[in-house]
Structures are given as C-alpha cells and as structure tokens.
Amino acid sequence: MDSTKNSSEMAINVSESRSGKGKAAAVAAAPAVVTATTKATPYKAGGWKRGVAIFDFILRLCAITAALAATTTMGTTDQTLPFFTQFFQFQASYDDFPAFSFFVIANAIASGYLVLSLPFSIVCIVRPHAAGAKLLLLIFDTVMVALTTAAAAAAAAIVYLAHSGNSSTNWLAICQQFTDFCQRVSSAVVASFIAAVFFLFLVVLSAVTLRKH
Template sequence: MDSTKSSGETAINITESKSGKGKAPATYTAMTKATPYQQGGWKRGISIFDFILRICALVAALAATTTMGTSDESLPFFTQFFQFQASYDDLPTFMFFVVANAIASGYLVLSLPFSIVCIVRPHAAGAKLLLLIFDTVLVGFTTAAAASAAAIVYLAHNGNSNTNWFAICQQFTDFCQRVSGAVVASFIAAVIFIFLVMLSAVALRRH
C-alpha cells in the first residue's frame, strides 16, 4: 500500500495479491480530497486577526480625532473679558492631525466589509491586495500626522530657548494632557496599520 498527495488530494493505492497463477494483482485506488476549510484554515485565522486589529485601530484613530478636536482651554487674566486661550485650531499642525485621523477612521470603517469578505473567502486575493495598498498609504498618513503633532507637543512641554518659544504646559495643563493623549493614540493606530500591512503581505505571499 502506498499513498501520494497532490493539489489537496490524497490517493491511497491498495494492492491485493492472490496466490492463483496467471492472475495479475488487483489495485484499488481511494481518493480523498481536503475540504476548502482545511485548505484555507490558516488564512481564515489571519483574516480574523486582521478584522480584530482593524477594530482596535478604529478605536485608536477615533480617540485621537475626538480628543484633539475637543482640546480647548481658557485662562482668565485679571477679568473674565480678557483671557488667554489655547485651542487645537490655533495651530495648522493640529488641524492636519484631526483631518488625517478622521480620514483614517473613515477608511477603517469602510475596510471592515472587505475584511469580512477575506474571512468568508480566505483565498480571495483581490480584497487582500486592495487592503494592502490602502493600509500602506494610511501608514504614512497617520505616521506623518502623529509625528508632526508630537513635535508641537514637545515644544509645548519644553519650549525652545534658542527661538524664544516658551513652554505653555505649566499654564495650559489640561490642554497639554489632551493633545499628548491624542498623539499617543494616533501612534498606536499607526503601529496597528503596520501590523495590518504585514499580515496582508504574508497572506498574499503564501496564496
């Protein structure tokens, strides 16, 4: 008895020998075929993990958007009619940050149905390739937004004596805490995008 395996099918050859003279040995072949679930089991697992990561990235991007978009603090100076105010829309960098993370959030919502398609049909290469392309774009987009905002947050905390930029976080403590948290959430979303790109690349490479 010998067995051969090719293209998801297993052939088992059983040879029966008889003692009678002049009779050729009879060979029986049994064919077993692996089910589609068995063939795409590991790819389905990657697709499920991809879906979970997309939800986590969506939560992080939404948190970054809403936290930065609602960052606003006013300090009274002598009277209530004359105040110092710090708001995210005072700086174009923070405005770009809000727009970039809002776009990332919208994309992640739209990508969820495609991720579900990859779970149902683990061998669908077209959906994986589409997600890989857009995920790569969003990696650069969210990283640029987070990095530029982080530079401003650093100046807000520490200032720069060479350019006479003063630290404002000693006065606007709540504002600085909120924008710092938003930057951290955006970096988390960017890291998750990197993992999504890696997962899609592995799935396509072994397609």
C-alpha cells in the first residue's frame, strides 16, 4: 500500500510540474505574439508614408521641369518682323509686357524653390513620420500654387488679347504678324499651368500625410 501511495504521489507531482511548465511556457509565449503585432503596425504605416514621400519627390522633379520650361521659353521669346526700314523696326519681346515679365519672375522663383525643396523631400523619404518637414513643404507649396496660378492667369489674358484683340479699345491682334512670338508665349503659359497643377497635387499629398498623423 505504501509503495502504491508513493507512486501515485510521484505521478501527481510529475503531472503538476508538467502542467505548471506548460502554463509557464504559454505565458512566456504570449508576450512574443503581442510584441510581433506592435512591431508590425509602425512598419506598415511607415512603408505607406514612405511611398507617398517618394511620389512627392517625383512630382517635384516634374514640377521643376514644367516651371523651368515656362521660364526659359518666355524669357527667350523675341521676334523681329522681316519687313522693316532703316528708321522703323517691328519687334516683339516678352519684356514689352509687364505681365510677361511678372510671369518670368514668378516661375523662376517657383523653380528655385522646387530645387531647394528636394532635400526636405528626401528627409521625408528617410523619416516618413517627420511632421515638421511636411508642414513646411505644405506651407510653401500653397504659396507657390497661388504664385504660379496668378502668373499664368495674367499671361494668359495677354495671350488672349494678342490672338483675338479687342475692337472696343482698338487693340490689334498682333499674332497675325508675330506668329512665332505668340506660339512661344502660349507654350510657356501652358507649361506654367502644368506646374501649378503639380503644386496642387503636392499640397494634397502633404495634407493627407499630415492628417494621418
């Protein structure tokens, strides 16, 4: 009887020790699952924001191309008609129109800003959760939207008058003679509007990423 009782007590002790070890192993394994879950969430959020930051950088490169094209095209626009005398010469240049001069200055400012903003965009790629750089870019991008849109709209009004004229004020349609001049300034205005659209997309992207913070 004593040997039977001792064997049963040993069996109970072994089973209790095994069950205790099983519970300890289960408790020890539980935090590992929680830790893995908490680590996966920031990685996914950072990856999404890093993708948006890369797209932001690509848009800035496209905007630089459009703004520089608008600046150089308008700034080099000059046409002289072939029929002129010794005393009279018919010439059209962009600096003859204040709206075109403003257009060149505004797009040059936008081009310079875009070049300077590239390092901040790279910072947003490396550190997707950096809200300060995104807020700074959002503010200046909004200013550039207004600047490029105003310059393009003012130049577009002059281009329209150059193409159509205005009989009420006796403004002649000079594009009938200065065809190359009008084609170049029209192309510059289109490029500036494209740059303004890129700026608008940049503002939307920055606002969306900041809202997700």
